Amino acid sequence: MSGESQELRRAGLKVTLPRVKILQILENSPQRHMTAEDVYRALIEAGEDVGIATVYRVLTQFESAGLVVRHNFDSGPAVYEIDQGEHHDHMVCMETGEVIEFHSPEIERLQEEVAAQHGYRVVAHSLVLYVKPLKKGDKAAGKARSTGED
């Protein structure tokens, strides 16, 4: 029925209430990046009686099925986000915790180039920038002003 059921079936997963609910939450939550705990709380608030173990199991299955992508930002709990097909990397603001997505084909190309130079091909990668907001007057806008910091 609902698009969720289709997606689950297509992923080869039996259509069950916990899976449908979790998929809905991941798709509809304002928060794109959720921890297992986040999902669990959302379920509880929605009146659904699922166990945290099931949340972990389902998220893991979703990941295997390619429905979601799992990220490990720094230490701390893993976060999951629905896979919209659009690959992207992340920037985490160290002041607000906000997560910003970005995509840079140039960086990706360079990654492959570097790997090839070492005799490898890139199967997956993880790129996270830990950032802070630019204060006004901190620097000019455009081109290639390096901040020096690393």
Added chain:
Amino acid sequence: MSGESQELRRAGLKVTLPRVKILQILENSPQRHMTAEDVYRALIEAGEDVGIATVYRVLTQFESAGLVVRHNFDSGPAVYEIDQGEHHDHMVCMETGEVIEFHSPEIERLQEEVAAQHGYRVVAHSLVLYVKPLKKGDKAAGKARSTGED
């Protein structure tokens, strides 16, 4: 005395046996990237009687002092490596577990550029490529043949 003592003092840490030993291990181990457990085992094998808790505490202090850098490859235990001042990123071979270091100023520049476009400056970053060895004849060298996988 030993260079280690100097380094510790310079870092503002009291010179104690566990700290000296751990620093020696990090500096002399053939393995550049060690988990707390690795360091602990090395200490035990060296006949030193330190607790794992101390290993964690010391590694954390070393990190704060800038003596070591801590990485979280995927999930799993954190790894530490002595900070040789030379910033670099990592490639992890998915077949052998081998860790290869690399440095790409171009990628770093692009990172800053992207961050700036979003109104941020890069404070730190984490880039890990998960790679597999190129089989012979797997592909030609140069240009931009994307593997499709991501």
Added chain:
DNA sequence: ATGCCTGCAAAGCTTTTGCAGATGC
């Protein structure tokens, strides 16, 4: 009806913490 799913609770693994005694300066 059957086999995959779920909830619960317990265990696992990595890392942190409280405390009393030891140690460096």
Added chain:
DNA sequence: GCATCTGCAAAAGCTTTGCAGGCAT
């Protein structure tokens, strides 16, 4: 001598797993 550090053991945080019953097909 005093503050800091250490070892031990216990706890904490996140995630996985065993098992008995439940649900989708």
